[in-house]
Amino acid sequence: MTQDSNDADDLELFRQATQGARPISHDRADTGKPRSDRAQLHARRQRATQTQNQLRVDGLSDQFVIDVLPEEELAWAANGVQEGQLRKLKSGQIAFDGSIDLHGMNVDKARELLWEFIAEATRIEVRCVRVTHGKAQRKDGRTPILKSHVNTWLRQHDSVLAFTSCLPRHGGTGSVYVLLRRNMLEGRDD
Template sequence: MSDDDFSLFQSALHGVKPLRQDDRADTGAPQRDHRQIASRRQAAMQPVEVQKVDGLSDQFVIDVAAEDDLHWARDGVQEGQMRKLRAGQITFEGSLDLHGMTVEKARETLWGFLAEATRLEVRCVRVTHGKAARLDGRRPMVKSHVNTWLRQHPQVLGFASCLPRHGGTGAVYVLLKRTMLDGRDE
C-alpha cells in the first residue's frame, strides 16, 4: 500500500470510532426480550385445559316433528345402499339411546359413540333419539338436533328412520364411512 493510499484511507475513516469488544452493531432489527421468550417457553410447556371442539353446530337446527320420518344421504352415496338402510337390511352393530339427556349431553355422547364406532370399523349403528312431544308444544329437541348433527358429522354417509321394531321415528339407522380395511366402501 502506498503512502497516498494510506492517507486516503485515513481521511475516509475520519470521525469513525472503533467498536469495543462488547459493542454490537445496530442492524435496525428489534432487540430480543430474553425474559419474554423464556416466559413464553415456560407457558408452552404447561398443560392447557383442552377445549373439545366437535364440529357439531347448533347455529341452524332443522326442526322436525315427533312423527317425522328422517332420512338423508351425503352426495355420492348409492341410492341402493340408502334403500337397504331404510328397509333395515343393513345390520346395525351398535346402539345408542339418548332418551332423557340434555342437548349438550346428547351431543357429547353421540360424538363419542360415533368416534368409537368409526375406530372399530362399524358400518351401521342405531341412534335412539326419542320423539317426546313437549309440554310447550314445540318440536322434539334431541330428535331435531340429532337430525342436524348427523348431517354435519364427517363419518356419517347417511341415515334413515328405523323400522317400527327398532324404534320407528324415534330412532335412526346411521351408515358410517369405513377406512376400507375390509375392502371397498360404498
C-alpha cells in the same frame, strides 16, 4: 453322621458364606421403576375430578337446528351415496352393530355421547349403528329437541354417509339407522 451334626455343619457353612454381609435397612424390593412424584400424582387426580367447563369444538354446530315433528320420518344421504344403499338402510337390510340411547339427556350430554359413539364405531370399522333419540312432543307444543338436534348433527358429521328412521321394531321415528364411512384397516381383505 446324625441329623444334628448335618444341621451344625450347614449352619457353619452358611455363616462362612455370609461373613461380612450387612443386613439391609428396608424390606422393599427395587423394581427398577421410577418412584412416583406424590405432588404430581395428587395434582393429576385433582384435575381428573374437576369438571371441564370449556367449549368443546367437535364440528357439530347448534347454530342452525332443523326442526322436525315427532312422527316425521328422517332420511338423508351424503353426495355419492347410491339410492339402493339408502333403500337398504331404510328397509333394515343393513344390520346395525351398535346402538346408543340418548333418551332423557340434555343436549350437551347427548352431543358429547353421540360424538364419542360415532368416533368409536368408526374406529372399529362398524358399518351401521342405531341412534335412539326419542320423539316426545314437548309440553309447550314445540318440536322434539333431541330428535331435531340429532337430525342436524348427523348431517354435519364427516363419518356419516346416510341415515334414515328405523323400522317400528327398532324404534320407528324415535330412532335412526346411521350408515358410517369405513376407512379400511391395514391387512383387511374385504
